[in-house]
């Protein structure tokens with residue numbers, strides 16, 4: 001409920017000013033602290049020099065330079081040695097030696113001791129009293145530490161003023177003479193310190209100082225990671241879709257049957273990623289699916305291309321084409337995707353292109369009962385089990401269940417393993433699934449007959465013996481908009497001579513003076529070309545109002561709005577519903593799979609203007625006609641940001657992404673984007689008064705929301 005508290009709607013500008021002032025003050029404080037450190041170091045060096053010089057008549061010099069008002073210039077060396085403790089000059093020197101580790105208060109105490117000439121016991125008491133005060137203030141916490149630091153900084157500049165204050169607290173014991181003596185001494189200390197500092201400045205350039213604990217940001221030299229050649233020199237995929245369309249007939253080797261189907265589905269040209277990847281996969285199976293090109297094991301393929309760039313067709317077309325000629329039905333292609341919705345979406349595309357070919361596509365995601373899925377996968381005959389699927393599209397959990405528990409479900413003839421949203425699949429939770437697939441693919445069957453000929457063993461080093469028996473190769477195809485370039489992570493997939501197709505590369509641009517510069521050199525990911533990105537700095541209370549402002553005042557349509565949790569999605573949905581005037585729906589794991597399907601369909605049909613969703617729709621989901629993505633809650637990770645905003649501006653179209661960023665998150669959010677090489681995001685500040693017309697109705701909506709939430713809770717309890 002805190003989310004919807006309405007304390008302040010406006011006043012953003014004032015806050016901004018205040019924030020700027022605070023930042024200015026902060027910078028000033030830091031400069032002051034730094035200056036003080038420099039001075040301390042200078043002091044230490046000066047003292048060191050003095051100490052070094054001491055045996056060689058340094059005392060004369062010390063007296064000569066005048067740090068001690070009590071010491072006469074040219075006083076005898078022997079006398080000084082004997083009466084060192086009583087000599088104010090020597091006392092001053094002692095004090096300076098002790099000053100380094102001590103606090104300013106202690107330093108002052110030392111100064112006073114030297115001056116008042118009181119008894120040692122009294123001096124001790126005095127010192128104890130002061131150090132106690134000092135200890136108490138130290139314990140008061142880090143903020144006070146900063147204050148202390150500041151105080152120390154001010155010791156020199158305000159020493160005479162402080163002196164007066166100190167004297168007052170000392171009480172009446174002090175005579176006027178003593179006071180003036182102490183003031184003199186203090187002044188001399190000040191002079192001495194400033195001399196030391198200026199001496200340091202003169203003799204030592206500031207650049208030679210090493211300041212420990214300095215928190216000024218220093219430029220860090222980037223260490224270039226060592227990349228294997230296939231990662232360092234990938235095959236480039238053009239980023240701009242519209243400028244790089246390739247007529248489908250210009251791509252060599254596509255089956256006429258598929259060309260016809262593509263045209264029937266309104267596809268006249270391939271997108272850049274399709275024009276590159278389709279021929280590459282077809283080439284690796286140019287000798288049929290039973291062996292690689294020239295009898296060699298085909299290379300694995302990794303594809304990293306922006307969201308909405310058509311990666312699905314890039315694997316659907318070649319796989320359907322390679323399997324067109326198959327005689328016996330076996331699971332030859334397996335597509336693994338992280339969510340049910342994604343698996344459903346991909347299986348639909350396969351169905352379109354396998355329609356009328358005899359190839360069978362089976363979807364296993366747990367939406368149907370386990371027994372039903374088993375029936376779809378295998379059939380038991382007198383001669384044994386036979387597969388009913390050529391292409392299986394699955395989610396990891398359900399797939400592993402079938403690998404373990406469905407008799408006759410065999411992956412031993414698997415030719416293509418497609419891992420869509422590969423970066424997510426590499427994450428720990430699915431790694432085990434991938435291992436199980438590979439294990440199942442190389443499982444030795446105690447079967448006889450024709451299958452024995454193509455029985456395969458896990459590939460090892462190529463030897464004359466291993467080359468003699470033909471093996472069906474298993475080729476891995478990895479796809480993602482945010483494919484990791486971390487060789488260690490990719491290594492986990494045990495890729496064979498992989499080839500990387502990527503649209504993440506730097507472009508050379510010639511400047512006016514003829515020099516060449518690398519553009520996008522730091523980019524880790526690419527975003528769709530038609531995407532405009534904005535962020536709105538805001539506070540927590542104004543977030544719901546901003547969303548309503550976008551929907552009702554700015555008249556945004558077809559908006560996909562992301563929150564960070566299903567509870568947040570639900571509450572926001574209830575609030576917008578209570579406010580009225582917007583057709584709104586929610587999408588999260590609160591809904592049953594069929595409800596989710598219906599919601600997506602209605603959103604696609606334009607019946608719903610605002611869909612409030614968790615990250616369940618952030619990845620891969622292809623909803624036609626999303627005009628705006630709103631990150632109601634700023635995403636925590638860059639990959640989440642990329643996938644969320646990628647729900648708009650798909651297939652070369654335009655779209656806008658707005659992120660509502662709390663002021664406290666702003667720096668981190670911008671750093672996250674900057675680190676990923678994303679710089680073209682616009683700040684879009686909103687004036688508080690723009691939201692004011694919505695406030696009254698919003699307050700009424702909040703009251704309604706409270707009742708609804710209470711009712712829901714009561715229903716849950718009942």
Ligand SMILES: Nc1ncnc2c1ncn2[C@@H]1O[C@H](COP(=O)(O)OP(=O)(O)OP(=O)(O)O)[C@@H](O)[C@H]1O
Pocket residue numbers: 266267268269270271274305306307308309310311312313480481619620621622646650651
């Ligand atoms: N050659 C093409 N011509 C026209 N439209 C296409 C073409 N290829 C794909 N599309 C359309 O582009 C949209 C995006 O395709 P797809 O879902 O495959 O993107 P993606 O790269 O997988 O995106 P994501 O990374 O978000 O999963 C789909 O609606 C698809 O129908």
